[in-house]
Amino acid sequence: MKRALVVFFSLFSLCIPVFASATGTPPQWFGSTTTEVFVGNSMNVDVTVTDIDEDELTITTDLPGNAEYDYFNGRFIWTPIEAGVFVARFTANDGTNESTHELQITIHEVEEENTLPEWFGPENASTTLGELLEFDITFTDADGDDLVITMILMFGLQTFLRSIIRLNLSVSTRQPPPPQPCSTSTMWRRLILMAMRSYSHCRLRPAA
CATH class of the missing domain: 2.60.40.10 (Immunoglobulins)
Structure with a gap:
């Protein structure tokens, strides 16, 4: 009787189901x-x-x-x-x-295409000894960038040619501001004006 009871409990234990918890x-x-x-x-x-x-x-x-x-x-x-x-x-x-x-x-950022500066003024100018030479030169830049204006004086062989030059020079971004006059006295033969940025040079356009 004792042995039969042990077998009964052993069989019963085999029938117990095991459940696993699912967490998803x-x-x-x-x-x-x-x-x-x-x-x-x-x-x-x-x-x-x-x-x-x-x-x-x-x-x-x-x-x-x-x-x-x-x-x-x-x-x-x-x-x-x-x-x-x-x-x-x-x-x-x-x-x-x-x-x-x-x-x-x-x-x-979108890199905008750069526009070259432009300048407006006479291509050539002449005068006689002792007479005033006056002309206007205007620089503009459509991008509104700051411009560096450089003036280069080229000397000729006539070393005694002397004249007084007065330039009305202005720089603008969209619309030219009022001219800013400046004066200089030097020996000269030809005057070259150049508007420069670090990667651009101006286009020459004669005054109307």
Whole structure:
């Protein structure tokens, strides 16, 4: 009788079921982690999320500027208006687990095409000894950049040729400001005026 009781309990223990607790699988994001674009250009980046357990997901975002996230199509949409480095964050929660995806966005400045400076004035000028030579020269730059004006005096063989030169010289960005007169006395034969930047030289245009 004692042996039969032991066998009974052994058989009973084999029938006890073992249950494993299931915690579920976190949502999984798919998409780029970095992207680049120029200021003013629209961007459309695929950022999607799935849940292997098919749980209902709650999605929240932390986006830069006026960016938008299309939940249904999984698209991040943005037209940046300033340069810099920004981060867009996307979070999905299935009620039990949560996962986050980050997209780092580098926005570059648009390099504008440089416009050469222009100057307006006579190509040649002449006078007689002792008489005043006066003419106007105007420099402009459509980009509004600061200009460096350099004046080079070329001497001729007539070393005794002396004259008084008065230049009305003005520099402007869009519209020429009132002329700023200056005076100099020197031996001269030909006067060359040059507007320079570090990578541009002026175009010659005779005065009207």
